[in-house]
Amino acid sequence: MKKVFLILALGLFLCGCQKRGPEYLVSSMGFDKENDSYKVCFESVIINSEDTKQSVKLLKGEGKTLRGAIMRIEKQCTQPLLLSHCGVLVIGDGITQNELSEVAKYCVKNEEITLSAFLIKTENAQQLLSVKPVSSLTVGFDIMGLLEQNKHYKNRLFELTATNYTAALPRVSINDGGLIFGAG
Amino acid sequence: MSGQIADYKNCNLSGNLERDVALFKDIFKKDVILRVKEITARGEKTLECALVYMDGMTDSDQINEAIIRPLITVGMADMSGDIADFVGKQMLFARDVKKISNIAEILQGVLYGEALLLINGSKNALMMDVKGFRTRGITEPMEERILQGPREGFEEAALLNLAMIRRKLLTPDLCIEMLRVGRRTSTAVFVCYLGTLADQKTVEKIKQKIGKINIDGILDTNYIVEQISGKRFSLFKRNGTTERPDIVAARLLEGRIAIVVDGTPMVVTIPYLFSENFQSDEDYYQNFLLSSAERCLRYFCFFLSISIPAVFIAISTFHRQLLPTSFAISVMQLRGGVPFTPVSECIIMILVFEILKEAGIRMSQNLGHALSIVGGLVVGQAAVEARIISSPILITVALSGIAGLMLPRLKTAVFYLRIAFVLLSAFLGLYGYIMGAMLLGIYILSIYSYSTDYTVSLKKASLQSLKDTLFRASWKNMKERPLFNRNISRQGKNK
Numbered sequence: 001m002k003k004v005f006l007i008l009a010l011g012l013f014l015c016g017c018q019k020r021g022p023e024y025l026v027s028s029m030g031f032d033k034e035n036d037s038y039k040v041c042f043e044s045v046i047i048n049s050e051d052t053k054q055s056v057k058l059l060k061g062e063g064k065t066l067r068g069a070i071m072r073i074e075k076q077c078t079q080p081l082l083l084s085h086c087g088v089l090v091i092g093d094g095i096t097q098n099e100l101s102e103v104a105k106y107c108v109k110n111e112e113i114t115l116s117a118f119l120i121k122t123e124n125a126q127q128l129l130s131v132k133p134v135s136s137l138t139v140g141f142d143i144m145g146l147l148e149q150n151k152h153y154k155n156r157l158f159e160l161t162a163t164n165y166t167a168a169l170p171r172v173s174i175n176d177g178g179l180i181f182g183a184g
Numbered sequence: 185m186s187g188q189i190a191d192y193k194n195c196n197l198s199g200n201l202e203r204d205v206a207l208f209k210d211i212f213k214k215d216v217i218l219r220v221k222e223i224t225a226r227g228e229k230t231l232e233c234a235l236v237y238m239d240g241m242t243d244s245d246q247i248n249e250a251i252i253r254p255l256i257t258v259g260m261a262d263m264s265g266d267i268a269d270f271v272g273k274q275m276l277f278a279r280d281v282k283k284i285s286n287i288a289e290i291l292q293g294v295l296y297g298e299a300l301l302l303i304n305g306s307k308n309a310l311m312m313d314v315k316g317f318r319t320r321g322i323t324e325p326m327e328e329r330i331l332q333g334p335r336e337g338f339e340e341a342a343l344l345n346l347a348m349i350r351r352k353l354l355t356p357d358l359c360i361e362m363l364r365v366g367r368r369t370s371t372a373v374f375v376c377y378l379g380t381l382a383d384q385k386t387v388e389k390i391k392q393k394i395g396k397i398n399i400d401g402i403l404d405t406n407y408i409v410e411q412i413s414g415k416r417f418s419l420f421k422r423n424g425t426t427e428r429p430d431i432v433a434a435r436l437l438e439g440r441i442a443i444v445v446d447g448t449p450m451v452v453t454i455p456y457l458f459s460e461n462f463q464s465d466e467d468y469y470q471n472f473l474l475s476s477a478e479r480c481l482r483y484f485c486f487f488l489s490i491s492i493p494a495v496f497i498a499i500s501t502f503h504r505q506l507l508p509t510s511f512a513i514s515v516m517q518l519r520g521g522v523p524f525t526p527v528s529e530c531i532i533m534i535l536v537f538e539i540l541k542e543a544g545i546r547m548s549q550n551l552g553h554a555l556s557i558v559g560g561l562v563v564g565q566a567a568v569e570a571r572i573i574s575s576p577i578l579i580t581v582a583l584s585g586i587a588g589l590m591l592p593r594l595k596t597a598v599f600y601l602r603i604a605f606v607l608l609s610a611f612l613g614l615y616g617y618i619m620g621a622m623l624l625g626i627y628i629l630s631i632y633s634y635s636t637d638y639t640v641s642l643k644k645a646s647l648q649s650l651k652d653t654l655f656r657a658s659w660k661n662m663k664e665r666p667l668f669n670r671n672i673s674r675q676g677k678n679k
Contacts, residue, residue, distance in 0.1 A: 022520075023516050023520070025509070025512065025513060025516065027509070045513060047513060047516045047517050047520060048517075048520065054513060054517070082504060082512075082516075084504050084505030085504070085505060085509045085512060087509075112505070114505055141509070
């Protein structure tokens with residue numbers, strides 16, 4: 001009994017001695033395809049305990065497969081990426097109908113990504129997520145705020161899977177550094 | 185001889201004054217407060233006797249006026265028959281005189297503050313009630329202070345406590361039975377109940393259990409409760425304790441049984457219901473609307489107290505998507521740089537809170553305030569700034585601790601449940617918390633307090649049964665007693 005108690009106590013109180021780096025909260029994900037390779041980018045809020053002000057970084061990865069591109073991004077980070085607050089999935093024009101279902105399936109399978117995340121189309125996802133945010137910390141949050149006000153779009157992840165990936169996604173383009181919404 | 189009263193169970197007085205006095209002096213040879221006063225009553229006949237009593241436990245005025253003075257001034261008549269009878273009935277002025285011959289019974293009486301009159305030539309002695317020890321006096325109980333209602337509280341002398349209960353229940357239906365418990369202390373334990381309301385089977389069972397207690401000494405009601413409750417490892421109290429006579433009277437009127445122990449102001453009432461944990465003594469002395477609101481708040485605080493740290497741990501560790509993004513960012517930032525895991529942080533803080541609470545209780549009032557300021561504000565702030573503890577955990581545990589203070593009767597349960605829920609949430613997230621809540625529900629529903637269902641009033645599908653549980657209805661609408669089927673109605677004819 002004493003040994004069990006000792007093991008539990010040690011396990012509980014000593015397991016905290018871990019190396020901690022900055023944490024990455026992903027606000028939006030962008031998917032593109034160029035020259036037969038996937039280009040994925042994660043717009044992440046970097047949370048560093050040393051710094052009271054959060055910074056935003058666009059993490060980029062490229063690979064022959066979607067999984068490979070995402071793994072490249074994961075390797076850049078000291079801590080696991082926090083995907084549960086990712087509210088927008090930006091699909092570049094390079095992604096075809098078949099590839100879109102692949103992206104959607106990956107997101108559905110990943111338990112962390114919420115099924116209520118919005119999907120939008122754009123010419124180049126990486127370019128869109130590089131725009132300077134206007135009202136929020138990240139472009140992802142800006143887009144999410146605009147989409148939440150616009151109820152007639154049926155572009156959430158669960159809606160897309162329900163329509164067998166045939167739903168029309170809203171199109172967002174860049175004009176003078178700002179965002180323009182249009183029909184997909 | 186083992187030094188216990190039971191050793192003298194089969195011994196009787198010899199009738200020889202010298203020998204009997206020597207016997208008592210021998211029994212109490214190392215007790216300096218025993219007094220033996222030899223008296224010679226003269227008249228037609230000379231009567232030699234000795235008064236044996238414990239100094240400080242008896243009223244010296246009564247001894248002088250009711251025993252010594254009549255023996256010396258009233259002349260002893262030349263009579264035939266039992267001398268003890270004659271002295272007891274015709275000479276002494278003492279209020280309660282009884283004839284006695286068994287040494288064990290004599291010892292019990294003398295040790296309880298009675299005076300013994302040994303008479304030469306009589307195998308019977310006289311035992312007189314001249315108890316008169318000093319007591320603390322009737323004061324308001326520190327732990328059960330109220331703004332409205334009676335202010336008197338019990339004290340250490342059981343007889344005075346019984347008188348306080350009796351004063352509130354002026355009915356011959358109030359039964360008070362005495363038992364002696366403790367091999368060495370031979371403490372007087374009184375079982376009180378209203379004959380027509382209390383469940384007789386439960387009364388008998390409790391008396392039997394108390395009678396079977398085999399322990400050296402009884403110094404408080406908890407000595408009795410732990411031995412008769414059966415379930416030693418119970419998270420929830422299965423008996424009520426109070427220092428207030430009005431509460432005991434109210435519980436007796438509901439058909440409960442009270443146990444009064446000599447030497448302690450704490451009186452135990454049984455059976456005890458789960459809903460009583462959420463009742464305050466003041467509920468019945470103020471407006472029922474206010475009492476009902478406060479009672480609902482106490483139920484909510486119980487939930488808060490055991491749930492807040494666990495839910496926070498579950499959400500911040502496993503279900504971060506449930507937090508709004510800005511709040512999640514803020515929590516992550518504040519948690520950054522803290523060397524411990526959230527669960528160990530939380531358990532450390534719970535323990536620190538308990539230490540501060542206990543230290544505050546044991547300190548004198550002025551020091552207690554200073555300690556709470558130093559402990560709560562200064563140490564808390566310093567710990568957060570030094571990144572030993574993160575501020576969300578500090579806020580969570582403090583909120584849970586403050587909510588727990590609303591429920592003093594559930595402090596044991598709240599402490600253990602808080603830690604158990606935190607551990608379950610740390611291992612299994614919200615699923616663990618929900619599993620713990622379900623197990624807790626099953627556990628509470630399966631508890632029995634002295635053969636009475638712990639949640640009897642919550643299980644009954646009637647509005648009447650809820651009128652003194654979830655809320656407090658007005659007295660006009662509270663028609664039924666909560667416990668037993670017998671004499672269930674509080675109001676109306678012949679109840």
